[in-house]
Amino acid sequence: LFAAPTEFLKGVVAMDGLPPDDRLEVCFAGRSNVGKSSLINALTGRKGLARASNTPGRTQEINFFTTTGGPYLVDLPGYGFANAPVKVVEKWQRLLKAYLAGRASLRRAFVLIDARHGVKAVDEEIMALLDRAAVTFQVVLTKADKIKLEDRERVLTQVRGALAKHPAAFPELVVTSSEKGDGIETLRAIISTLE
Ligand code: GDP
Numbered sequence: 001l002f003a004a005p006t007e008f009l010k011g012v013v014a015m016d017g018l019p020p021d022d023r024l025e026v027c028f029a030g031r032s033n034v035g036k037s038s039l040i041n042a043l044t045g046r047k048g049l050a051r052a053s054n055t056p057g058r059t060q061e062i063n064f065f066t067t068t069g070g071p072y073l074v075d076l077p078g079y080g081f082a083n084a085p086v087k088v089v090e091k092w093q094r095l096l097k098a099y100l101a102g103r104a105s106l107r108r109a110f111v112l113i114d115a116r117h118g119v120k121a122v123d124e125e126i127m128a129l130l131d132r133a134a135v136t137f138q139v140v141l142t143k144a145d146k147i148k149l150e151d152r153e154r155v156l157t158q159v160r161g162a163l164a165k166h167p168a169a170f171p172e173l174v175v176t177s178s179e180k181g182d183g184i185e186t187l188r189a190i191i192s193t194l195e
Pocket of ligand 1: 030031032033034035036037038039078142143144145146176177178179180
């Protein structure tokens, strides 16, 4: 899946811009700065691949990446921008809802949570959206290298507690560090075995 280069396919701003629903796909969601671009780059082994989604003006796009013979990797817009105009937030929430509810080939959403901070209110919102759209989601803890081992268990407990309230949550967590490479192979394996 990740042997040959993953390529950026397109950025989508409206439902009619989605590529054909002709293969499986997985999506990545997380508050801005959670480490989403870094994770996608680590997964695909391509530094800078997912940077496009972070450049100003492109943050509202749903970005599609192709893998070799495998699912699309879909980078959803980062959420939790404190200062984003209400109209902009509403527009992407509409697109996001339409995408999540209407994409038959979407097999799993990975919700990225900073390993230091655990689940926040904005993460609960996206999880509730996923519940409503009946999209199975799995939490990926990011930046695990930034938390001491003795603090990790406390965060894991908080996250598991939060997940218990969400019917669409997949119980198993993936702990990652894009910086150190922890959990990246595990995540690749999870994506590779989806059917
Ligand atoms: P995004 O906004 O969610 O796409 O976040 P980025 O991938 O751009 O990362 C935000 C910041 O966190 C950057 O300064 C990254 O270098 C840093 N970062 C991302 N992943 C890791 C990680 O695994 N470990 C550490 N220590 N820093 C990370």
